[in-house]
Amino acid sequence: MRCYKCDKELSVDDFCAGCGADVGLFKKIVRMSNAYYNMGLEKVRSRDLSGAAEYLHGSVRLYKKNTDARNLLGLVYFEMGDVVEALSEWVISKNIQPADNLADHYIDDIQNNPAHLEVINQTIKKYNLALNYAQQGNYDLALIQIKKVLTLNPKMIKGYQLLALLQLKHNEFEKAKKTLEKVLKIDSTNPVAIRYSREADLEIAKREERTSGKKKHKQEERTSLNGNDVIIPPSKYRDLNNGSVTIINVVIGILIGAAVVFFLVTPARTKSIRENYNALVLQYDQDMAKVTAEKEDLQKQLDALNGQVQEIQGQTSSNAQMQAAYDALLQAYNLYKSGDYVGGADKITAITSTDGMTEPFMAIYNEIHDTLLREAASSLASSGTAAVNSGDYATAIANLSKAVLYDATNASALYNLSKAYYSSGDLTNASTTANKVIELFPGSSWAGYAQNYVTK
Amino acid sequence: MLDFDEEIKKFHPSLEVEEAEDAIYKYNSKDMTEVMMEMLEEMKEIERQ
Secondary structure, eight states, rough: OOTTTTOOOSSSSOOOOOOOOHHHHHHHHHHHHHHHHHHHHHHTTOHHHHHHHHHHHHHHHHHHHHHHHHHHHHHHHHHOOOOOOHHHHHHHHHHHOOSOOOOHHHHHHTOOOOHHHHHHHHHHHHHHHHHHHEEEEOOHHEEEHHHHHHOOOOOOOOHHHHHHHHHTTOOOOOHHHHHHHHHHHSSSSHHHHHHHHHHHHHHHHHHHHHHHHHHHHHHHOOOOTTOOOOOOOOOOOOOOOOOOHHHHHHHHHHHHHHHHIIIHHHHHOOOOOOHHHHHHHHHHHHHHHHHHHHHHHHHHHHHHHHHHHHHHHHHHHHHHHHHHHHHHHHHHHHHHHHHHHHHHHHHTTTTTOTOOHHHHHHHHHHHHHHHHHHHHHHHHHHHHHHHHTTTTTHHHHHHHHHEEEEETHHHHHHHHHHHHHHTTHHHHHHHHHHHHHHHHSSSSSHHHHHHGGGGO | OHHHHHHHHOOOOOOOOHHHHHHHTTOOOOOOOHHHHHHHHHHHHHHHH
16 A cells, blocks of 8 residues: 555555655545455456446545456456446556556457457447437337347347347337346346346236136126127037047047057058068078088088098008008918918908009019919818818818819819708708809719709 | 336447547546545645634
8 A cells, every 4th residue: 555645655554654644544445445346356256247346336436546446347347248448447447557457468358359349349339329229219220239239249238238128118028038137147136137027027927917817707707687688599509528528539539549550650660670671681691692602612622621531541541552462462472482372372362452563563463373372272172172071061161162262163162162061051052052063164074963952 | 017218218328439538538536535635635724724
């Protein structure tokens, strides 16, 4: 706080240390100004702009150099849409306190945007024009203008107030209420908005009362008859406005609704479901076809692989067979050399195939094969015959069977085989073998002898 | 019911930007402190006399 005379900083004393002026009362007034400022600030925080403007105005009236109050007052005016009033306060504030003043920032904000300033100016001009129209009774023009203003400056409280007043004039009470709600959003205790809003509520209530009152009045009205009244007989038309008819109407309505659903809604729904189903089936078929194709492809691959496996197995088997054949030939050769023709014949007959064998193999094979078989057959035939004669038919059959296997031209061995079967009681094989003798060696003595063992 | 004519009289035209300068210049720069101080000075003057 500074002295009002010499502008020196004041101390706690009630006189100025610089010029000696009595500053007791001055200090009280300044404190009161600050108190008003604080109250104004509280009002601003609770969005009571009208109340805030009063307190802040009071604050600067008490002490004009309260720049805080003046700056805040400018902000309040700005928020209420009074831009020029706001600018005025800030300019005055800046004049009082040129340095370190928030008003600089506010003024720069507006002046640095000349287009916006021009828009503000236009809205003010249009507002004044609208007010002029309203005062002259051109309410429609006033309405049009004021609506334009509020589009450009949606915070202009007095613009809303004028619009609400015009709407009330036109008995548009609901619209007026909505307009006033916008004011109260900006300034929660705006006295004009509250007053107009109460008026609108009253008028709305009155209208509702009149509307409901008219209905009651119609229902309750009864006029008494006098002698001049003409009695008109009631028409035969009966007003079917009773409960049972209502129920019947409801039932008919339900039936009609059900029919609509059944004939219109359900087919469409069914069609939709069917289409979805068909699409699913088609998709399924496509998927199945794809799966089947894949399966066939896999099967082909499997078959090919199996073929390869078999080929490999065949090759393996063939290799094993070849190895076995080589072993058998070697053994047969060794037995041939040792004179065991029967043993050698057994070995060499174990070689089932000579395909793919080498030349040396085939040379040895061919050299010993026929000899082995012939000699083995002869030996076996001898031993078999001896066994028949000695009554050892089992040995005889075994040896003679081998003998005829190795040498099918040995008639004696074949005959003795049939004899051995016959003697052992096996008449069937005896007959079969005897027929073979007759067939293979017709006209021979063996054929004659074999006749004895043919079963007729 | 509101009296429209009475209500409309309460509305005043807004200051336009061009008019702001005049408004600032016409601003009554005396506040309460100045008035009080003037009154005190006058009272002291009277007492001296």
